[in-house]
Amino acid sequence: MKRPPLMIADDVSVEFPVQGGVPGFSRRVLRAVNGVTLQVRPGEAVGLVGESGSGKSTLGRALLGLEPVTNGAVSFDGTRVSGGTRAALDRLRRETAMVFQDPYGALNPRLTAAQAVAEVLEVHRKVPRSEVAARVSELLELVGLRPEHGTRRPASLSGGQCQRVGIARALAVEPRLIVADECVAALDVSIQGQIINLFMELREQLDLSLIFIAHDLAIVRRLCDRVAVMYLGRIVEEGPTEQVFTDPRHPYTAALIRAIPEIDPDRPLPATPLDGDPPSPMRLPPGCAFHPRCPHARSECRGDPPPAERTEPGRRWSCILGPGTVAPLTTKQPETDREETP
Ligand SMILES: Nc1ncnc2c1ncn2[C@@H]1O[C@H](COP(=O)(O)OP(=O)(O)O)[C@@H](O)[C@H]1O
Numbered sequence: 534m535k536r537p538p539l540m541i542a543d544d545v546s547v548e549f550p551v552q553g554g555v556p557g558f559s560r561r562v563l564r565a566v567n568g569v570t571l572q573v574r575p576g577e578a579v580g581l582v583g584e585s586g587s588g589k590s591t592l593g594r595a596l597l598g599l600e601p602v603t604n605g606a607v608s609f610d611g612t613r614v615s616g617g618t619r620a621a622l623d624r625l626r627r628e629t630a631m632v633f634q635d636p637y638g639a640l641n642p643r644l645t646a647a648q649a650v651a652e653v654l655e656v657h658r659k660v661p662r663s664e665v666a667a668r669v670s671e672l673l674e675l676v677g678l679r680p681e682h683g684t685r686r687p688a689s690l691s692g693g694q695c696q697r698v699g700i701a702r703a704l705a706v707e708p709r710l711i712v713a714d715e716c717v718a719a720l721d722v723s724i725q726g727q728i729i730n731l732f733m734e735l736r737e738q739l740d741l742s743l744i745f746i747a748h749d750l751a752i753v754r755r756l757c758d759r760v761a762v763m764y765l766g767r768i769v770e771e772g773p774t775e776q777v778f779t780d781p782r783h784p785y786t787a788a789l790i791r792a793i794p795e796i797d798p799d800r801p802l803p804a805t806p807l808d809g810d811p812p813s814p815m816r817l818p819p820g821c822a823f824h825p826r827c828p829h830a831r832s833e834c835r836g837d838p839p840p841a842e843r844t845e846p847g848r849r850w851s852c853i854l855g856p857g858t859v860a861p862l863t864t865k866q867p868e869t870d871r872e873e874t875p
């Protein structure tokens with residue numbers, strides 16, 4: 534039987550005030566997250582993908598109570614945490630953790646790896662003082678570090694080793710959910726693989742839920758059960774990873790997937806997988822925000838309201854197109870009859 538979701542985001546928006554508003558007129562805001570609904574079950578790994586600026590980090594931070602939510606609600610383990618009680622927020626902080634992109638920047642250069650992990654145990658009073666050293670050894674071993682690594686400072690550890698220390702610090706909290714924000718983006722490909730394997734093992738061992746933020750879709754495909762695709766603050770498609778990768782329903786998802794050469798090494802990478810940059814979230818296009826870059830856009834995509842969400846069991850996408858319209862990626866197409874721009 535499916536267990537109830539651990540984390541629920543219900544129509545969540547996050548806005549930032551921006552400079553340049555005219556005094557006396559409505560304040561200008563940037564809506565970094567725009568009405569996002571998402572659920573994460575215990576032990577589940579959900580990938581959050583999309584181009585830079587699509588709101589992934591802001592959403593991740595909002596889910597962990599690190600960014601105030603301006604609309605909608607976040608619940609953790611059945612308790613509302615956004616606009617909830619201090620106790621609910623404290624519990625969220627105790628039971629979740631974040632792993633960041635920059636493995637060096639996230640660590641205090643003066644502390645050894647063992648001290649960095651011990652610090653978390655002490656702050657959260659996880660174990661009695663007499664047991665801190667033993668627990669530190671356990672955690673370092675869990676993330677694949679040897680005892681001698683514990684005596685080193687970040688400057689004498691590699692990027693991958695620092696990231697393992699960062700993960701050990703996150704695990705020291707004994708979290709039920711970790712948000713990993715581009716946590717392998719700065720690492721060599723071979724080290725990325727090791728960290729991904731580590732996350733896969735930890736999920737199994739610890740029944741950990743994971744929100745894995747990445748712009749690298751190949752990594753998400755290996756690690757995640759489900760994937761949510763964000764564009765300009767909205768989730769435009771969500772579903773089981775393999776289904777989304779082999780049969781994307783939103784043209785934006787299809788374009789992102791086409792931009793990964795590893796998916797089908799025989800197929801040449803299109804010169805421009807995705808034309809141009811996304812528009813600024815300050816000036817969202819009317820209708821479907823993706824329409825200016827969409828090869829399938831029709832007149833009804835250009836005007837409000839934005840496309841309604843279409844659903845199938847376990848899947849949803851926000852596009853007027855139905856199944857089978859966006860070229861499936863499993864069939865190889867010769868260069869000449871690739872989908873045409875109308
Ligand atoms: N603290 C902030 N103040 C103002 N704007 C912000 C802030 N943080 C993020 N943004 C803006 O919100 C949008 C989403 O950013 P972010 O969540 O970092 O996206 P991603 O992680 O997908 O790259 C961007 O336009 C970014 O410039």
Ligand SMILES: [Mg+2]
Nearest residue numbers: 589590591714
């Ligand atoms: Mg980010």
